[in-house]
Amino acid sequence: MLSDDEIADFVRDGFVRVSAAVPQPTVDACLEVIWAELAGKGIRRDDPATWTSPVTRINCPEGGPFTDAGTTQPLWEAYDQLLGRDTWWKRSGIGGTVPVRFPHPADPGDAGWHVESSFPVDDTWRTNIRSRDRGLLAIFLFTDVGLDDAPTRLRAGSHADAARVLARAGDAGMDGQALSPLVDEASTRRPVVHATGAAGDVYLCHPFVVHAASWPHRGRTPRVIAQPGVALLEPLRLVDRRGARPVEAAILDALGAGPA
Secondary structure: OOHHHHHHHHHOOOOOEEEEOOOOHHHHHHHHHHHHHHOOOOOOOHHHOOOOEEEEEEOOOOOOHHHHHHHHHHHHHHHHHHHOOOOEEOOOOOOOEEEEEEEEEOHHHHHHHOOOOOOEEEEEEEOOOOOOOOOEEEEEEOEEEEOOOOOEEEEEOHHHHHHHHOOHHHHOEEEEHHHHHHHHHOOOOOEEOOOOOOOOOEEEEOOOOOOOOOOEEOOEEEOOEEEOOOOOOOOOOOOOOOOOOOHHOOOHHOOOOOOO
């Protein structure tokens, strides 16, 4: 369970780390599957000569240890605390993608500041102020991640800046191409926190937190994470700050509703 202080930090900063959310044996089993898929692409865990690109992405595998990793009690309890019971999709697994970053000096080309998109319209993906379809961004650490290992960068408090940008677009929201430069500019003075930690830790981020990959990877071993969304069953109502769950309360605070 998240403590009251951790929930307050989440509302203020836009993220919280759940330490040891996934047991180490489950992490190890997930890594075995991930590396088996990478081997099919010619990338071998024990052969740095095959690490020829700064990043390789695969869809997060399903079933087996990934079901176990995505459904641990600490995570599901935290989802209930941040989103409310019966408001999110109890997915049997993790989902999303697995970006594997390798020690490499090249620009990976994907390190810009942005907010995750959450719903499709025609051939674009959009985000709106009610956070349609997305309750959280989760960052699962499948390897230890230090400052030299290309950790994800998070701008603390930037979810409030993004909320104010999105409020101007209403329910229609904005696509990522239009939204990214606006939230980057709006949050540029926010302090940067690196999503470091031990394998098995999971960062739970507000869906509007502005974040980016980091590069170059200066470590010696590949960094493996998964970055799924936690899906909402219905868009946020954004009506009353009293009794609002932390994800919704943070947006209402940013829009001027203020604490209850």
